[in-house]
Amino acid sequence: MNCLTFVPTKNGQATKAGLEAVSYAKQCGATVTALVVGELNGDGGAGAAGASKVLHMGDNLQDEGQIARVVAAAADAEGATLVVAPHDHIGRAVAPRVAVRMGAGMVPGVTGLLQGSEVKKNVFSGKAMAHVNIETEKKVVTTTPNAFGVASDGAAASVEAFAADAGEARLTVKGFEASSEDGSVPLPEAVRVVSAGRGLKGPEHWGIVEELAQAMQATKACSRPVSDMGWRPHHEHVGQTGITIRPDLYIAAGISGAIQHLAGVNQSKVIVAINTDPEAPLFKAADYGIVGDAFEVLPKLTAAIETLG
Numbered sequence: 001m002n003c004l005t006f007v008p009t010k011n012g013q014a015t016k017a018g019l020e021a022v023s024y025a026k027q028c029g030a031t032v033t034a035l036v037v038g039e040l041n042g043d044g045g046a047g048a049a050g051a052s053k054v055l056h057m058g059d060n061l062q063d064e065g066q067i068a069r070v071v072a073a074a075a076d077a078e079g080a081t082l083v084v085a086p087h088d089h090i091g092r093a094v095a096p097r098v099a100v101r102m103g104a105g106m107v108p109g110v111t112g113l114l115q116g117s118e119v120k121k122n123v124f125s126g127k128a129m130a131h132v133n134i135e136t137e138k139k140v141v142t143t144t145p146n147a148f149g150v151a152s153d154g155a156a157a158s159v160e161a162f163a164a165d166a167g168e169a170r171l172t173v174k175g176f177e178a179s180s181e182d183g184s185v186p187l188p189e190a191v192r193v194v195s196a197g198r199g200l201k202g203p204e205h206w207g208i209v210e211e212l213a214q215a216m217q218a219t220k221a222c223s224r225p226v227s228d229m230g231w232r233p234h235h236e237h238v239g240q241t242g243i244t245i246r247p248d249l250y251i252a253a254g255i256s257g258a259i260q261h262l263a264g265v266n267q268s269k270v271i272v273a274i275n276t277d278p279e280a281p282l283f284k285a286a287d288y289g290i291v292g293d294a295f296e297v298l299p300k301l302t303a304a305i306e307t308l309g
C-alpha cells in the first residue's frame with residue numbers, strides 16, 4: 001500500500017503532529033511518501049519517522065484549498081491509496097477537501113491503526129470508541145495528536161522537488177500574531193500539562209501554576225470559566241468547547257471536573273487532581289488525587305520537582 005502523508009513544517013522542520021502521521025502510516029504497513037509544502041530543511045525529520053521519500057513544494061501556500069489540490073495531485077502521482085494528515089488546524093482543513101477530490105472515504109481523528117479497511121476513533125467526547133469501515137478503495141484519515149508517538153529509527157529520506165497546479169488562492173493570510181510567546185509546546189501536542197480552575201480565586205494567583213509548569217517543562221491550561229472571566233487567555237481553555245488534549249500527564253488544580261471539562265482532558269494518560277473538596281467529580285476520573293489546598297500543594301510540588309534537578 002502506498003501512502004501519501006501531508007506533513008506541516010515549522011521553520012523547516014516537520015511538526016511533531018506531522019511526524020506522528022508519518023509514523024502512523026508506516027505502522028499501518030504502508031510505503032510512506034511525505035509531502036511538505038513550504039519551508040523544508042533536509043528531510044525535515046520525516047525519514048527517521050518512517051518516510052522513504054519526501055516530495056517538496058517550496059511555495060508558501062496558505063489557502064487550504066490550494067494545499068488540498070497539491071496533496072491530491074501528489075497522492076495521484078505516487079499511486080497512493082491512503083492519505084494521512086495530522087488532525088491539527090491545517091490537517092483538519094486540508095484532509096476533507098483531499099477526500100472529495102479523490103472520491104475517498106475519510107475518518108477524522110483516528111486513534112487506532114488502519115487494519116484492512118477498519119479504523120478506530122473516539123466518539124461521544126471520548127466515552128466510546130467507534131470501529132469504522134472505510135468502504136472506498138482510496139482512504140483518507142487524520143491522526144489524533146499524541147495518540148501514536150513518533151518513530152526515530154528510520155533512515156534519512158530522499159527529497160524530490162514536486163510541482164502541481166495549486167489553482168487560484170481564495171484567501172490570503174495577512175500576518176501571524178503569536179497567541180503565546182512563552183515558547184511552550186502547543187496544548188494539542190503537549191506531553192505534560194498543568195491546568196487550573198476557579199479554585200485559584202483570581203488571575204493574580206497564577207504565579208504558582210506558572211512556576212510548576214516551568215519546573216516540569218509543561219504547557220499551561222485552564223477551565224472555561226477562567227478564560228471566560230479573562231483570568232487566562234482563551235487559547236489555554238481545554239474541554240468540550242475548548243482544546244482537546246491527550247498528554248502523558250495532566251495536573252488539574254482547583255478544577256471541579258464538570259463533564260464538559262472532562263470531555264477535553266479524559267484521554268490524558270495520567271490525571272492528577274488537586275482539590276479541597278474530596279467529593280469533587282474530577283477525583284473519579286483521576287489516577288492520583290490530592291485532597292488539599294492548591295495554594296499549599298502547588299508550591300510543594302514545584303519544590304519537590306526542582307530538587308530532582
Ligand SMILES: Cc1cc2nc3c(=O)[nH]c(=O)nc-3n(C[C@H](O)[C@H](O)[C@H](O)COP(=O)(O)OP(=O)(O)OC[C@H]3O[C@@H](n4cnc5c(N)ncnc54)[C@H](O)[C@@H]3O)c2cc1C
Binds near residue numbers: 240295
Ligand atoms: C455547553 C457548555 C460547554 C462547556 N464547555 C466547557 C469547557 O470546554 N471546559 C470547561 O472547563 N468547562 C466548560 N463548561 C463549564 C463547566 O460546566 C464547568 O462550569 C466548569 O468546567 C467549572 O470550572 P472550574 O472547575 O474551574 O470551576 P468550579 O466548578 O467552580 O470548581 C472550582 C473547584 O475548585 C475547588 N477549590 C476551591 N478552592 C480550592 C483550593 N484552594 N485548592 C484546591 N481546590 C479548590 C472547589 O472545590 C471546586 O471543585 C461548559 C459548560 C457548558 C454548559
